[in-house]
Amino acid sequence: MNYQETCDYLFRQIPNYEKQGKSGYKEGLENTLALDEHFGHPHRHFKSIHVGGTNGKGSVAHLIAARLQVHGYRVGLYTSPHLLDFRERIRVNGTPISEEYVVNFVETEKDFFEPLNPSFFELATAMAFKYFKEMEVDIAVVEVGLGGRLDCTNIIKPILSIITNVSLDHTQLLGGTAALIAKEKAGIIKEGVPVVIGEATEETRPVFEAKAQEANAPIIFAEDEQEVMSSIHTGRSIHYKTKHNQEFDCELTGDYQPHNMNTVLTALAQLKRQGCLGDSSHTGSAEAENNELNYSFMHVTDITGLRGRWETVQTQPTVVCDTGHNQGAWQHIGQQLAEVKCRQMRIVFGMMHDKDVHSVMEQLPKQAVYYFTKASTSRALPETSLQMLGDQMGLHGECYPNVEQAFNAALQEAHPDDFIFVGGSTYVVADFMKSRI
Secondary structure (H helix, E strand, C coil): CCHHHHHHHHHHHCCCHHHHHHHHCCCCCHHHHHHHHHCCCHHHHCEEEEEECCCCHHHHHHHHHHHHHHHCCCEEEECCCCCCCHHHHEEECCEECCHHHHHHHHHHHHHHHHHHCCCHHHHHHHHHHHHHHHCCCCEEEEECCCCCCCCHHHHCCCCEEEECCCCCCCHHHHCCCHHHHHHHHHHHCCCCCCEEECCCCCCCHHHHHHHHHHCCCCEEEHHHHCCEEEEEECCCCEEEEECCCCEEEECCCCCCHHHHHHHHHHHHHHHHHCCCCCCCCCCCCHHHHHHHHHHHHHCHHHHHCCCCCCEEEECCCEEEEECCCCHHHHHHHHHHHHCCCCCCEEEEECCECCCCHHHHHCCCCCCCEEEECCCCCCCECCHHHHHHHHHHCCCCEEECCCHHHHHHHHHHHCCCCCEEEEECCHHHHHHHHHHCC
């Protein structure tokens, strides 16, 4: 098989939650443990940082990876889902895994793993850990796929665990309350391993505290630390004033990013206490350390390949896309859209049928023109269903059978001073980006 044929095999023949939904999700760690033993427990050969949570875990993982890489570490980064290419999920110092490695892995190991009938994510995780070992990474930043307790990344014993926040998402698999979801997320807390909680509520904080106490794990709530003292949008970046890191800028400009940054800085402080981020590798001065920090965060997209976080892809008209896809994310995205000054806002919008569509659409601005569409996955909600719900909620627009046609219609109708937003789902953003290649 060539690379494209290998990807087709992975996406079509292997059970895949991202494409199929619940029917593609495999609960339990049996397959993961079998794969791990087969490959000689590769995750034991490098340090790791485990990043879970409902929203923000991708941004947090990429920001931490960028900081470690600029400091001089050889850094593995495992995230999901991808936008354009499977190889985005598995990177070393920002460089995606090679097509040749993916092909050889599948061809060489197929006789072993096919009888197991692993899920797509189980197989991808095994591939990532094997690759990181062979590439001799110093440290891997590993993003949880779904939940935590039963996620196949949860075989690692990290040096630090991070849980960004909890909101209602994947309720059909994780539970229908914040406390139940928090219990699943807290499953990544390991014996004696410090855990940073980015944001907690009265409902979720006791869950995290109980699990940390049970595991004898030091627990740090980032909101209590208040590392971010202030944040100001400058247009091209957010300027931060912080408690321990002086001032710096970050190129990620979503309104939700200051929450992520507070989590990141709290996590970096823990890594520094462990000796992973001591004095700067240059002069040892606070100024040099801050320069490293500023460079890491102002170039995080180039360093790590992060895409789709309030990303401006065009001007005149301004076109922004964002992968936020649940109520928690849209509380911030909706507010940021409300603050945009433009002649006319146009929103290319699609969602998955297993999300809380009504709660997300309540956050959408009513003055916008809508282009309802669906991503190229069986989980996508039909564009006609979105239009019907939109009409009931005062959100008016036309239907389009795919994201490319929806965006082209928005672009054709737009004035240079208009603002076009593309989002509602990671898969809508992925289809949008693919259409621009």
